[in-house]
Amino acid sequence: MPPSLKAQTSTMSNPTRAISHTVGLPAWACSLTFRFMVAIVGGVLTILLAGFFWEARQQEQAALAQVRQSSKVMVEQILAVRAFMAANQDRINRDAHGNYEFKHMNPAAVIQGASEIFNARTTYTIKQTRLSPRLSANAPDAWEREQLLAFAANPGLQESYGVEERAGQRYFRYMVPLVAKEDCLPCHGEPAGTLDVSGHLREGYHLGDLAGALSITVPMASFDTYATVNLRYRLLLAIFLGGATALAIYFLMQRLVAAPLGQLAMVASRWGEGAWEAVPALPRAYGEVQHLATTFRDMAARLQELYQGLEEKVVERTAELLAANRQLEEQKRELQEAGEFKSRILANMSHELRTPLTSILALAELLEQGVAGPLTREQQEYIQDIQKSGKTLLAIINDILEMSRLQAGKMELNWEEFSIADIIAEAGRIMRPAMQEKQLSYSVNLAPDLPPAVGDVAKVKQVLLNLLSNAVKFTPPGGSVTVEAGPVPVPEAAGSPEDDLAPGNVILAVAVIDSGPGIPPHQRQVIFEPFRQLDNSARRRYPGTGLGLSVARGLVEMHGGSITVDEAPGGGSVFTFTIPARADLPGQSGSDVFKGEEGAG
Numbered sequence: 001m002p003p004s005l006k007a008q009t010s011t012m013s014n015p016t017r018a019i020s021h022t023v024g025l026p027a028w029a030c031s032l033t034f035r036f037m038v039a040i041v042g043g044v045l046t047i048l049l050a051g052f053f054w055e056a057r058q059q060e061q062a063a064l065a066q067v068r069q070s071s072k073v074m075v076e077q078i079l080a081v082r083a084f085m086a087a088n089q090d091r092i093n094r095d096a097h098g099n100y101e102f103k104h105m106n107p108a109a110v111i112q113g114a115s116e117i118f119n120a121r122t123t124y125t126i127k128q129t130r131l132s133p134r135l136s137a138n139a140p141d142a143w144e145r146e147q148l149l150a151f152a153a154n155p156g157l158q159e160s161y162g163v164e165e166r167a168g169q170r171y172f173r174y175m176v177p178l179v180a181k182e183d184c185l186p187c188h189g190e191p192a193g194t195l196d197v198s199g200h201l202r203e204g205y206h207l208g209d210l211a212g213a214l215s216i217t218v219p220m221a222s223f224d225t226y227a228t229v230n231l232r233y234r235l236l237l238a239i240f241l242g243g244a245t246a247l248a249i250y251f252l253m254q255r256l257v258a259a260p261l262g263q264l265a266m267v268a269s270r271w272g273e274g275a276w277e278a279v280p281a282l283p284r285a286y287g288e289v290q291h292l293a294t295t296f297r298d299m300a301a302r303l304q305e306l307y308q309g310l311e312e313k314v315v316e317r318t319a320e321l322l323a324a325n326r327q328l329e330e331q332k333r334e335l336q337e338a339g340e341f342k343s344r345i346l347a348n349m350s351h352e353l354r355t356p357l358t359s360i361l362a363l364a365e366l367l368e369q370g371v372a373g374p375l376t377r378e379q380q381e382y383i384q385d386i387q388k389s390g391k392t393l394l395a396i397i398n399d400i401l402e403m404s405r406l407q408a409g410k411m412e413l414n415w416e417e418f419s420i421a422d423i424i425a426e427a428g429r430i431m432r433p434a435m436q437e438k439q440l441s442y443s444v445n446l447a448p449d450l451p452p453a454v455g456d457v458a459k460v461k462q463v464l465l466n467l468l469s470n471a472v473k474f475t476p477p478g479g480s481v482t483v484e485a486g487p488v489p490v491p492e493a494a495g496s497p498e499d500d501l502a503p504g505n506v507i508l509a510v511a512v513i514d515s516g517p518g519i520p521p522h523q524r525q526v527i528f529e530p531f532r533q534l535d536n537s538a539r540r541r542y543p544g545t546g547l548g549l550s551v552a553r554g555l556v557e558m559h560g561g562s563i564t565v566d567e568a569p570g571g572g573s574v575f576t577f578t579i580p581a582r583a584d585l586p587g588q589s590g591s592d593v594f595k596g597e598e599g600a601g
Contacts, residue, residue, distance in 0.1 A: 033253040041246045045238055052234040056227060063223045064172065068161055071174035071216040078126065078214060079176075081114070082107040086183040102197050106187065109198075112138075123219045128178075130212030134200050143173055144215050151177040152210050163220070170224060174216040180205040264296060357397065361390045400547065413456040413558055417582060420453045420460075420508055421446060424483055427464045431472060438477045447486030453508050454580040459555045463563075464510065466548040467575045471514035475572075479515040487581055507561065508581040515572040524565045528553045552577070 085092075085107040092105050108128060112135070115126040129140040131148050140148055147160045161174045180188060187196040188211060192204025205211055364386045367375065375383065424444060435442050453460065464483075471481045487506040519527065528549050549563075556563045561578035568574045 033250060033258050036253055037246050037249045040249050041242050044245050045242045048234075048238040048241060052231075052238065056231065056234075059230070060223075060227065063220075064163070067172045067218050067220070067223075068174060071161070071172070071218060072159070074124075074126070074216055075174070075176050075214055078111055082111055085110050086181075089183070104198065106198065125215075125217035127215040127217070128212060129215055130178075130210075132203070133212075138212075140215075144175065144213070147175045148210075148213055151213060155208075155210070170220040172218040172220055174218070175213050177210055178212045178214060180207060180209045180211045182207065184211060260293075264293060267296065357390055357394055361387060361394070364390065396547075411558065413459060415455060416457065417452045417454055418457045418460075419450070420485055420510065420579075421450055423453075423457065423461050423464060424485060424510070427461060427468055428483070430465065431468045434469075434472050435481065438472065438475070438479075440472065440475055440478070441480040443480070443482045445482065445484045450485060451487055451506060451508070451581040454582055455559045456555075459558070460579060463552045463555050463577060464512070466552045467512040467577075470548055470575070471512050471516065471573075474516035475514045476516065479572075481515075482511075482513040484511045484513065485509065488578070506581050507578045509576055509578050511574055511576040513568050513572065513574045515568070515570070518567055518571055519565055519573050527565070528563070 085105065089106065093102050094100050111126075111128055115128070119125050127138065127144075129138050129144050129148070131140065131145070131152075133139050143162075143164055150160060151157055157177070159174070159176050161172070164171050164173050185205065185207065187198065187200075188203050188205045190202070190204055190206075192202055194202050196202050203211075364383050366372070368380065368383045368387070424446075428442060428444065432442070468481065468483075475481060486509060488509045489506055553563050556577045556579070559579045561580070563575065563577040566574045566576070
């Protein structure tokens with residue numbers, strides 16, 4: 001067996017050891033039995049605890065409802081006594097002869113006395129209270145004052161209750177409002193401030209006014225004690241059930257799963273050492289584990305077959321790969337020869353065409369100068385047409401020649417430092433006649449301090465002339481053409497520390513902006529391909545071969561730069577190319593170079 005296959009099988013044969021080594025945990029914590037036991041016990045405990053807390057909450061709500069009902073019954077009993085005493089005040093305060101004598105047994109006094117006796121005998125508290133009590137013992141506490149204000153603000157509120165904690169003990173508070181009735185007005189009604197029969201000042205209440213409230217306080221210590229004991233019993237039950245479940249799961253998993261899987265792991269380890277004998281019978285394997293053992297046997301047989309034929313297949317695939325590589329090398333060589341042949345054909349054809357074409361242009365210029373005698377106006381126009389067409393054809397031939405050199409990789413650059421401002425000025429002078437013919441406005445915007453450029457002067461000038469020629473061609477009469485130049489920092493992702501374009505250096509960016517029709521976004525990459533134009537139809541509006549931009553891109557990329565096209569603000573196109581610059585050399589301002597170069601139209 002190959003060493004790599006042995007190592008892989010050996011690792012897989014002891015998954016417990018591999019997992020323990022990976023996560024840094026002991027083997028028992030990574031075992032299937034432990035994880036399965038933790039999951040089941042955790043689920044059981046979660047359900048038990050959730051059920052316990054839900055039941056505890058339900059018991060508390062039921063207890064609060066019971067305490068509330070008991071408090072409500074107590075209040076009704078007290079109100080019944082008050083009503084009885086109020087209805088029998090005349091009988092209480094008159095003797096057998098009908099003489100009136102106030103006995104101080106009015107409803108408030110009776111309930112006050114009964115409450116004091118009740119409060120002394122029980123842990124419950126009954127209290128008559130209001131915001132301005134006649135007796136200081138009936139003054140409201142903070143909770144009672146809050147409820148009295150709520151009763152006053154909401155006359156329809158019939159009761160108020162809640163749980164309050166004081167000194168670590170919980171108390172159930174219950175309170176109902178007391179309103180002024182007909183039998184209350186003799187002592188508490190008009191006129192306010194006068195003495196009533198009991199010697200207290202009348203409050204001036206009217207029928208239905210809030211006269212106070214009846215407050216009941218019930219301690220909840222017994223309920224809390226019961227809840228605590230119940231909580232302890234529930235927790236002990238949950239712990240007992242969890243422990244019993246864990247032990248049962250551990251025993252069953254060890255007997256039915258872990259032990260058989262351990263035997264299978266030993267067999268897999270033997271396979272890793274190259275022993276392909278059959279799997280021994282598992283004495284206590286049932287169901288899925290027995291099926292797993294059978295699957296192991298089948299897998300061992302297939303692995304043995306695969307291993308026996310593996311070397312033959314490797315040799316066969318290696319031979320096929322070598323044959324494919326030889327075929328690719330042959331095709332690559334043929335393509336290179338075809339490309340070189342095409343470049344030689346184009347170069348030779350361009351060279352052979354340039355020689356007679358140059359002679360034609362020279363003879364036409366001599367004829368225009370009158371060397372062969374005076375020319376008529378019509379003959380002069382013919383001569384001018386010959387010169388114009390010849391120059392156009394010569395430019396096409398030059399583009400084809402440049403493209404063939406670029407594709408053949410035979411073009412070389414003469415690196416030197418130069419002023420980009422001078423190149424822009426020279427290109428502007430060359431293109432001035434064409435701009436004046438279409439009445440185009442021409443302007444130049446240069447950065448205050450331009451660093452010297454580094455590259456091939458002739459090639460950079462050719463790039464700029466191609467872009468200017470393109471801008472003049474597509475800009476309608478009366479439009480504008482602008483050239484801008486300035487240094488920009490090299491992006492962090494560009495270049496290398498050994499290059500001129502390393503991060504931290506600067507590059508020169510030159511932009512040619514026109515007010516032409518613009519270029520659709522989906523064609524901004526296509527136009528840089530050879531012989532591609534926006535309009536490839538036979539009746540296209542603008543002449544040309546579509547090589548100018550392709551040649552410009554090739555020359556710029558030879559300098560390590562890039563060329564892009566975007567939409568100009570307000571319409572038109574912006575062609576921008578970059579070339580290396582020397583940031584540590586003194587710059588040259590273009591203000592003097594381009595003095596008088598603007599406004600070509």
